[in-house]
Amino acid sequence: MVPQQESFVGSIDQGTTSSRFLIFNKSGEPVASHQIEFKQIYPQPGWHEHDPNEIVQSVEKCIDEAVAQFENQGHSAKSIKAVGITNQRETTVVWDSTTGEPLHNAIVWTDTRSQTLVRKIKQRLGADELQKICGVPLSTYPSVSKLLWLMENVQAVKQCYDKGNLAFGTIDAWLVYKLNGGPKRNIFVSDPSNASRTMFMDLKTLNYSDSLLDFFRLDTSKLKLPKIVQSSDPKAYGTLASTVLSGIAITGCLGDQSAALVGQKGFAPGLAKNTYGTGCFLLMNVGEKPVVSTHGLLTTVAYDFHNMKPNYALEGSIAVAGSSIKFLQNNLEFIESSAQVSQLAETVEDNGGVTFVTAFSGLFAPYWIDDARGTIFGITAYTKKGHIARATLEATCFQTKAILESMGKDSGYDLKELAVDGGMCNSDLTMQTQSDLIGIPVVRPAMRETTALGAAIAAGLAVGVWNSLDDFKDVNSEGKTTFKPKISAEERDGKFAKWEKAVQMCKGWAS
Template sequence: MANETDLQKWFIGAIDQGTTSTRFLIFDGTGNPVASHQIEFTQMYPQSGWHEHNPEELVSSVEECIEKATEAFVGLGHQISDIKAIGITNQRETTLVWDWETGEPLHNAIAWPDTRTKGLVRELKGQEGADDLQQICGLPLSTYPSSVKLLWLLRNVDRVRDAYENGRLAFGTPDTWLLYRLNGGKNKNLFVTDTTNASRTMFMNLHTIQYDEKVLKFFGIDRTKLHLPKIVPSSCPDSFGTIAHGALKGLRVTGCLGDQSAALVGQQGFSPGAAKNTYGTGCFLLYNVGEKPVLSTHGLLATVAYDFGQQRKPVYALEGSIAVAGSAVKFLMNNMGFFTHSHKISDLAATVDDNGGCVFVTAFSGLFAPYWIDDAKGTIFGITQYTQRGHIARATLEATCFQTKAILDAMEKDSGHKLSLLAVDGGMSNSELCMQTQANIIGIPVDRPAMRETTSLGAAIAAGFAVGVWKEFEELKQINQKGRTKFEPNIAQEDSAKMFKKWSRAVEMCRGWLDASESGDF
């Protein structure tokens, strides 16, 4: 085990390519970030319910962040040679396609919250074999996984279909695309994904950690026509290649995790029963269930939590996904003009004592776990002439907290264990009011670290394990433990139960807003 002085001289880079921004951080071996750079990139909404990213902008944003953060790192007196390796973490399910021979993207990336596939999902649910899918890959049929996004592209975009018919179609999630390009694109043709990202495509068998022929056949995918990336462990010294250009040219990438898995690793959720909730664009609650998958009967996903290779077995998690969290705050800011900076939502919410009878079901993309209601739309109940902006701001924060409670209740039913503590991170966790509300609604303490870049830290940990900065999980116990804040529930359980009952009623009332004949594109 390395001593602290050595660890402070060892550095690991972490690429964090999220839904709305990209960042690159450089951590020392004690888990402290010493340099970073972040860029927001373009969100494209060509039609209602559609959400796309420019594949080239994803790459250029990563490259720019690496250059700027490295420049800052060197400016602090460090050497580039002090950086031992790089990890990568990324938005999951977002779907990219490119020409295998030229490396050219064939369409914009379809981002994970995109709901254009609603009609397609309804059709697939009626297909023979639909009921078997979740047992194989842990995910229910919804607009969420990459599989239905790829199928939509094959059916609706001529260039994509032509490339597929000619055996030239490459498919990947953002990790695969970025690793491919950072390694030099078609010159190197590095084409891999890690287990956590592969488990989000709906093509991977959760039990064998391989692509499943039965599932591919269900989606009508011919393996001889589609290039699927090789599945490798999340921490590996030689699977992810090396950076081909720029300030970090020649440096190895040795870790790769989907962003929510990375956050669990960054929160040191290495024991069965550990759970974390990340409040980002969406909200994602992961619960470590150990070395065997637990298939949910209460509306949750089964997924790979992390896979550190080297004779270790993959570790699995139950996951609850909330489509809209921070994006609801952005909606109040950008669409409604409630405030000019997203962190101001807490100030506005604090201008009132409660939600004034308002309940905001933020179903902008339908409702995800544990409800899986595709035909819901965002709805505010309880508006009267008394309602002020502060009430709506408070109801917006509460929406995420209520959905988190619904997921925790489902996890308790699936696992047979009640959680005693919830570790939190992500943008909305900065709000004291939101975290206190969360503790009150779930009735257990909420534990927030002082350094909240846990997703990036998780990528750095995966990379560090592969090159021997750390060798055992035990060595990570002290990382990011200083200055944590614990929010204890401070209202009566009966009051909390009443609030949740009202929320549950609102969810039922927003069900079925769209009928089957409507696409929802209005």
């Protein structure tokens, strides 16, 4: 029999392509999990949507399936003390606050339909000052551009706003609202790591900024925004209204990249992690004061935990990482599964002179080139599939190097090693290439569910499963793999110079 006093924490990990529910023990190990992929909707080139109701249903089903697995192991569902949420950020949902029903599909963070709108807004007086307040530059990426597009282009959204019933939220707010039962209980909250991605929150106060809302000409008497609460809170997020865990409290919430930083134990200034997912996200903890970037990075909230001071991070985001491998698989049919990309890349000794700038929807940090598009340079009669596969993996590693250089300049911290997670980090070749290009060790933990672990940590801290950050010293520290650089600084600089030249040459294709 399992001793009854053992405590577990549940973690909802709502990502761009799938939803998952994991159950962690006190040692930070996942003991049960379930995952469901959901539909990706692409109505036009550059447009990307999700069905908000399907997201909620997928989460509820994952909870039930993972708990069934957990109980089959002899555990009791009652030993799950709390549930945390981590989620894809910037993805925007609008709904009618009276019915709780969405008024349009969710617009996903990768979506670029608001490009023209963003260009117009950039002409407004004061546009250059926004990033100093909210940490995020004006682009198609933050939620505000998606919300404004919906208000301009979707009749139902316009009408709901005029009536004063329009609710806006990122995925965390939508999930908390629906998992609590919708309008009946009306638990409508967001945490600072998610709220900082909207362009509505002042980083210093962690509250909505009147000057930002005025700049975007939003009337808060007509638009309902979620209340910003701490990332770890015993009461603010309510309780699950349905599923087998009905009545269990939701006590933690972190945007996925902040959650991964927490899951990698990035609790001190100068610690950084890179998550190689659909996109790629590099975060460095910069401590208790926000650092506004002057080198093309974003400033975001790392976490804001119960009884602790909030911590901030510098962030560099790469729009295309794992999705470039999906491109080789689905569009070019080079491989049958993502896992085969390393094998294909290893059929050749190097990239054969090929450089692939994977700017499928423009380039994100630190370049911010909206009108760049994917471009392959250096193709000759000698080029094989393996060269293109290798150049695809290298594209993410080069962009990571560019971001790290910016981080060093902005933060003043010299990175000693890079912690990694996410699907692409399973490839030894990619991680070795990464270490070669950044010139420092790359450290891959044995247990890679760091994003879900981060949400579990936030939830568990709120209910005393863990009492302080010191409790995580030994969590997930055994069985790490360290990749050390194997090329000279001269070779590294030469490769990077070639990459930077390719970046300059891929501008302007979408103008």
